[in-house]
Amino acid sequence: MAITVPRSGGRGRSGAPARPGGSDRLPRPRSKRRARFFDRVALPFLLLVPLLAIVIGIVGYPIVRTVYISFFDGALLRVGDFVGLGNYSDLFTDHYFLAALLRTTIFAIVCVGGTMLISLIVAVVLDAGPWGARIATIIVLLPWAMPRVASGIIWKWIFNDQYGIANWLLVHLGLHRFEGYAWFNSGFSSLVAITLAVVWHSVPFIAISMLAGLRATRGEVLEAARVDGASFLQCLLRIRLPMMKPLLVILTVMSTIFAYQSFDHFLVMTTPPGGPSHSTEVLSLLTWLQAFTELDQGTAGAMAVVTFVLLAAITAVYVRVTKEET
Amino acid sequence: MQRSWARLMRVGAAATALALCLTACGNDSDDSGAAGGGTVSGAIDVWMGDPIGAVQQPTLLQLGKDYEAANPGTKVNFRFLGADAHKTYLTGIAGGTNPCVALIGNTWTPEFAGLGALAENPQSADQMKSTYVHGMIDSTMFEGKSYAVPYDTGVRALIYRKDLFDKAGLQAPKTWDDVLAAATKVQSENPGVNGFGIVGGNQWYWLPMVWNWGGEIATQADGKWKSAINSPQAAQAFNFYADLLTKHNLAPKGSVTWQGADATKAFALGQVGMMVGGSWDLKAILTQKPDLESKLATVAMPTGPGGDSTTFAGGSNLAIFKDCDNKATAQSFIDFMMKTDNLTAVTNKIGLLPATVEALDRERTTGAFSTPLLKAYAEQSTKTKVTPPVATWGKVEGTGAIVNAMQAVMNGQKTADAALKELSDEIDAAIGQ
Numbered sequence: 001m002a003i004t005v006p007r008s009g010g011r012g013r014s015g016a017p018a019r020p021g022g023s024d025r026l027p028r029p030r031s032k033r034r035a036r037f038f039d040r041v042a043l044p045f046l047l048l049v050p051l052l053a054i055v056i057g058i059v060g061y062p063i064v065r066t067v068y069i070s071f072f073d074g075a076l077l078r079v080g081d082f083v084g085l086g087n088y089s090d091l092f093t094d095h096y097f098l099a100a101l102l103r104t105t106i107f108a109i110v111c112v113g114g115t116m117l118i119s120l121i122v123a124v125v126l127d128a129g130p131w132g133a134r135i136a137t138i139i140v141l142l143p144w145a146m147p148r149v150a151s152g153i154i155w156k157w158i159f160n161d162q163y164g165i166a167n168w169l170l171v172h173l174g175l176h177r178f179e180g181y182a183w184f185n186s187g188f189s190s191l192v193a194i195t196l197a198v199v200w201h202s203v204p205f206i207a208i209s210m211l212a213g214l215r216a217t218r219g220e221v222l223e224a225a226r227v228d229g230a231s232f233l234q235c236l237l238r239i240r241l242p243m244m245k246p247l248l249v250i251l252t253v254m255s256t257i258f259a260y261q262s263f264d265h266f267l268v269m270t271t272p273p274g275g276p277s278h279s280t281e282v283l284s285l286l287t288w289l290q291a292f293t294e295l296d297q298g299t300a301g302a303m304a305v306v307t308f309v310l311l312a313a314i315t316a317v318y319v320r321v322t323k324e325e326t
Numbered sequence: 327m328q329r330s331w332a333r334l335m336r337v338g339a340a341a342t343a344l345a346l347c348l349t350a351c352g353n354d355s356d357d358s359g360a361a362g363g364g365t366v367s368g369a370i371d372v373w374m375g376d377p378i379g380a381v382q383q384p385t386l387l388q389l390g391k392d393y394e395a396a397n398p399g400t401k402v403n404f405r406f407l408g409a410d411a412h413k414t415y416l417t418g419i420a421g422g423t424n425p426c427v428a429l430i431g432n433t434w435t436p437e438f439a440g441l442g443a444l445a446e447n448p449q450s451a452d453q454m455k456s457t458y459v460h461g462m463i464d465s466t467m468f469e470g471k472s473y474a475v476p477y478d479t480g481v482r483a484l485i486y487r488k489d490l491f492d493k494a495g496l497q498a499p500k501t502w503d504d505v506l507a508a509a510t511k512v513q514s515e516n517p518g519v520n521g522f523g524i525v526g527g528n529q530w531y532w533l534p535m536v537w538n539w540g541g542e543i544a545t546q547a548d549g550k551w552k553s554a555i556n557s558p559q560a561a562q563a564f565n566f567y568a569d570l571l572t573k574h575n576l577a578p579k580g581s582v583t584w585q586g587a588d589a590t591k592a593f594a595l596g597q598v599g600m601m602v603g604g605s606w607d608l609k610a611i612l613t614q615k616p617d618l619e620s621k622l623a624t625v626a627m628p629t630g631p632g633g634d635s636t637t638f639a640g641g642s643n644l645a646i647f648k649d650c651d652n653k654a655t656a657q658s659f660i661d662f663m664m665k666t667d668n669l670t671a672v673t674n675k676i677g678l679l680p681a682t683v684e685a686l687d688r689e690r691t692t693g694a695f696s697t698p699l700l701k702a703y704a705e706q707s708t709k710t711k712v713t714p715p716v717a718t719w720g721k722v723e724g725t726g727a728i729v730n731a732m733q734a735v736m737n738g739q740k741t742a743d744a745a746l747k748e749l750s751d752e753i754d755a756a757i758g759q
Contacts (some may be wrong), residue, residue, distance in 0.1 A: 160580070161578060161579065161580030162578060162580065162597075180579065180580070181579075182579040182580035182582065182583070183580075184580065184582075184583045185579060185580060185582045185583060185737065270583075271527035271583040271585060271729070272527065272726025272729045273726060274726065275583070275729060275730055276526075276583055276729075276733035276734075276736075276737060277730040277733045277734035277737065277739055278730055289725050292413060292416075293720065293721060293723075293725055294721045294725060294756070295416075295718075
């Protein structure tokens with residue numbers, strides 16, 4: 001920060017310069033200095049206090065409280081005995097939790113990759129401005145406006161073994177093994193269906209953000225490149241995407257967080273939530289089950305902290321990588 | 327990031343308090359002096375969750391008005407919670423914002439009593455036995471004391487296609503072996519019809535088979551509950567049900583994750599010959615396909631090798647919360663709700679049986695459950711059991727542990743013995759505290 005704060009070092013040492021190299025300035029009268037201090041240092045913070053209070057209240061407190069709870073036994077609705085890192089050591093010896101951790105990570109990688117790629121294609125098409133692009137932009141946004149639980153139920157119907165349109169389509173494409181194929185009987189095929197549903201839901205926001213980013217790269221640089229004979233693809237890969245890099249990093253971070261947070265689709269689409277036989281359990285779902293059905297908020301707190309640390313680490317890596325490259 | 331549980335609870339409690347204030351505070355001015363005393367006067371809050379939905383709400387609101395008219399100076403403030411009632415109650419318990427009277431799921435009763443949230447039911451054990459359906463009384467108990475009165479009860483029975491059975495020369499199944507034989511025959515003779523509606527995703531359609539085979543879910547010794555699911559009888563029951571799907575192919579493969587609604591839909595579409603189903607399932611089938619009514623029949627649950635044909639008693643109880651400051655009015659309102667006419671007015675709208683002996687007798691002999699199609703349910707309602715009355719039983723249900731075990735057997739991931747061993751450990755971890 002480049003706020004110049006008048007040092008109080010001159011106070012009481014009459015005759016000495018108020019600050020090094022400040023011999024050309026006379027020490028100001030105290031009241032004026034105070035006023036300046038107030039204006040430059042105290043006032044901004046004072047103005048920030050209401051906002052800070054809100055942020056600390058709704059972000060800081062829950063985080064601190066979650067970390068605190070994670071060191072205690074959960075006893076129904078009360079905080080139980082202090083167990084130190086007991087909840088954490090329990091977690092990392094629980095093979096269902098470890099499997100969920102790995103599953104969530106793989107799911108997130110596939111989701112983020114799929115979301116970013118499809119969003120980019122959508123954004124580039126919309127940016128190229130074909131006929132009806134404006135209406136198309138609005139239509140693209142629609143899935144985003146849909147409640148996730150509702151879209152989860154509809155995707156579950158799409159993948160219904162008896163009446164679902166997915167099986168009907170696949171069979172008509174000649175893939176007869178999908179006749180009555182039960183998508184939600186195994187973990188892998190359930191995850192395929194859920195991934196599609198989640199990607200479908202996250203593409204709109206990312207695509208519209210990318211569209212805005214692409215629009216911002218139109219200008220002299222692009223024109224110069226075109227004049228020099230760069231192809232459409234060259235323009236996109238060599239000029240526009242590198243120019244959008246900060247945006248792309250933020251979008252990647254955001255969709256990673258979205259993917260780790262995916263919960264509604266898992267809850268609605270699998271029976272029982274996280275089933276069959278634990279094969280679609282992800283971190284968010286396990287945390288919820290621990291907190292609200294096992295009423296063990298200690299373990300749930302520990303799971304939330306693990307997720308938090310993991311996401312913080314991933315975000316830090318993303319930011320570091322971009323910083324190094326630019 | 328997952329917000330802290332406690333924080334959520336507080337926000338929820340605050341929101342509930344605010345909502346309550348917005349809806350109820352306006353009426354509170356007239357209840358001064360009523361609290362604590364024995365007089366029936368003043369306002370009470372009454373919360374009702376599932377199975378009270380939009381269809382039943384007008385009936386209940388009318389009952390509230392009737393009560394107010396019969397008891398001048400009282401006011402009944404209803405709040406209908408919908409399907410998420412369990413969490414709303416838990417939030418209320420944590421935040422101290424519960425109503426006076428609540429309709430709660432019967433399996434939640436020991437849980438809420440264990441949290442110290444419910445007021446004890448003043449009725450004696452003998453009084454209860456002569457008033458309520460036996461299987462439902464157990465669901466109000468926690469550590470030897472009753473904390474609620476049974477309100478409605480729902481049981482399952484066998485629903486089958488009488489037309490297809492007649493065509494094949496089959497009688498109504500009496501044992502589970504009859505079920506297997508009949509389902510196999512119906513399926514082989516009617517292309518496109520599945521012999522049996524498997525409901526892999528909902529334990530209440532098949533967990534009672536453990537009782538039918540002579541096993542137990544959990545047993546009590548020295549006041550402590552312990553899982554008994556790791557038994558040969560339970561393994562045989564699990565294998566029998568899984569085999570209906572995996573060995574005999576009597577249902578579509580997707581039925582591993584089917585819920586009751588999936589089976590009733592398939593049944594209504596004429597794709598299922600027989601299923602275990604509650605009176606509400608029967609209602610769902612006939613709503614979707616009214617002309618099936620003449621082709622359907624119901625019969626009480628089949629007997630297993632253990633000589634038992636018990637099914638689970640689902641249903642709800644009416645409870646008074648401990649923090650209620652107008653218990654006299656709350657109790658008088660419950661007494662009013664339990665009067666046979668008032669009770670059956672609601673249970674008929676839900677399609678469930680009333681849980682008092684008097685009302686049940688009337689329903690069975692002259693009431694809604696005296697029809698040939700519903701008689702089996704009234705008959706079955708005397709052969710029921712409930713889940714272990716332990717405060718932490720909800721953990722077993724909520725995590726889907728039982729369903730996961732059955733699905734692991736159906737998907738061939740585990741043998742029944744291995745799956746039940748793991749389930750047994752999970753049940754002990756949950757209820758053995």
